[in-house]
Amino acid sequence: MIYWHIFLAFFLPGILGYGGGPASIPLIENEVVDRYHWLSVNDFTEVLALGNALPGPIATKMAGYIGYHEGGVLGSFVGVFASIAPSLLLMVAFLGLVYKFKDSPRVKNMSTYVKPTIAVLLGIMAYQFFSESYKGTGWMHTLFLAAASYVLMERLKVSPVFVIIGSLGYGAIFLA
Amino acid sequence: MVKKNWHLFVAFFRSGMLGYGGGPSSIPLVHKEVVGTFKWMNDEEFSDVLALANALPGPIATKMAGYIGYRVAGVFGVLSAVIAATLPTIILMVILLTSLREYKDQPWVIGMTKGVVPVVGVMLAVLTWQFFQNSRKSLGFKVSLVHVVIGFILLQLLGVHPGIIIGGLLLYALLSPSKHKNKDTEKVRGGERTG
Numbered sequence: 001m002i003y004w005h006i007f008l009a010f011f012l013p014g015i016l017g018y019g020g021g022p023a024s025i026p027l028i029e030n031e032v033v034d035r036y037h038w039l040s041v042n043d044f045t046e047v048l049a050l051g052n053a054l055p056g057p058i059a060t061k062m063a064g065y066i067g068y069h070e071g072g073v074l075g076s077f078v079g080v081f082a083s084i085a086p087s088l089l090l091m092v093a094f095l096g097l098v099y100k101f102k103d104s105p106r107v108k109n110m111s112t113y114v115k116p117t118i119a120v121l122l123g124i125m126a127y128q129f130f131s132e133s134y135k136g137t138g139w140m141h142t143l144f145l146a147a148a149s150y151v152l153m154e155r156l157k158v159s160p161v162f163v164i165i166g167s168l169g170y171g172a173i174f175l176a
Numbered sequence: 177m178v179k180k181n182w183h184l185f186v187a188f189f190r191s192g193m194l195g196y197g198g199g200p201s202s203i204p205l206v207h208k209e210v211v212g213t214f215k216w217m218n219d220e221e222f223s224d225v226l227a228l229a230n231a232l233p234g235p236i237a238t239k240m241a242g243y244i245g246y247r248v249a250g251v252f253g254v255l256s257a258v259i260a261a262t263l264p265t266i267i268l269m270v271i272l273l274t275s276l277r278e279y280k281d282q283p284w285v286i287g288m289t290k291g292v293v294p295v296v297g298v299m300l301a302v303l304t305w306q307f308f309q310n311s312r313k314s315l316g317f318k319v320s321l322v323h324v325v326i327g328f329i330l331l332q333l334l335g336v337h338p339g340i341i342i343g344g345l346l347l348y349a350l351l352s353p354s355k356h357k358n359k360d361t362e363k364v365r366g367g368e369r370t371g
Contacts, residue, residue: 014234018233019310021200022198022199022303023307024235045292046289049289049296055192055193055195055265056261057237057262058235060261064266084239084258087233088258091229091232099228106349106350110345110350111230113315113346115320116320116327117323117338117341117342118307119311122300122304124328126300130294133290141294145294145295146295149294154302164292164295169291173287176284
């Protein structure tokens with residue numbers, strides 16, 4: 001039963017997430033936190049944060065870890081399989097068909113129409129993260145960390161890895 | 177055959193381990209391996225595969241790995257490439273998080289977790305902005321804004337499952353007549369009137 005739930009929890013975000021792994025993060029949160037209650041918002045935050053500190057595709061890291069957390073090695077396998085196999089099978093099996101329609105306006109419309117909704121989902125998540133941080137550490141630390149990481153990552157193009165490691169260090173010293 | 181699978185493994189291991197920020201950011205690295213180092217495809221074929229992968233849902237890096245693996249070495253190629261792209265980072269993730277959980281009651285670990293939350297908040301806010309900009313480019317500002325407002329009401333205030341909304345939008349995109357065709361039928365109608 002748990003494996004079936006793990007399958008469903010990662011199958012849906014995989015098949016609905018247009019725009020690659022990052023687009024499916026809020027969908028994964030919806031399943032893992034709201035529906036199955038495997039992780040609290042706080043735990044999910046932690047998993048996502050550390051996932052971002054490591055290299056490689058984000059969706060499969062989330063699926064692999066959460067699957068492992070809930071169902072061991074087999075759970076991990078089921079989670080990763082559910083998030084990648086369906087779209088991969090579609091790509092290989094219907095190659096000719098998809099190839100023919102890849103430039104068709106309808107197929108393009110599919111990912112276009114979904115984008116604003118994904119933006120809303122990501123925006124809601126961003127808000128959750130900020131309000132979580134405000135509750136945990138107050139607005140001074142939140143504002144400082146958010147402003148500093150924005151400037152470092154977006155303006156000075158510092159790699160997110162260093163910014164995340166920096167914030168972990170800041171937390172260990174000032175927020176302990 | 178073994179050599180091909182080994183090459184696939186190396187190509188997707190390297191692009192996975194060096195790509196930060198999720199699958200989409202590793203695409204240039206995949207391109208370098210596939211077109212540059214191992215010459216499995218030329219630029220044009222690669223951009224076709226990328227367009228194809230973008231037309232389908234799901235994580236982009238594993239779709240690219242799986243498809244290129246399949247073209248180079250069949251079903252075993254799929255396995256080599258997908259395992260190389262995903263498994264190493266999953267193992268790192270499990271080790272890192274399980275060992276952190278051992279110390280999760282230590283004040284410094286609690287502090288670390290708190291420190292990283294606003295940083296991920298910023299990453300998500302940047303992604304939000306990118307998705308909105310992308311949809312503004314293709315749908316226009318007003319239509320995007322209407323989508324966003326309706327989406328927000330449905331998701332946040334009425335608590336509709338995102339799958340239902342996205343499923344509905346996908347169906348609408350597939351079934352609604354495209355703008356191009358509309359113009360054609362208008363022309364035909366116009367022609368009938370004058371004729």
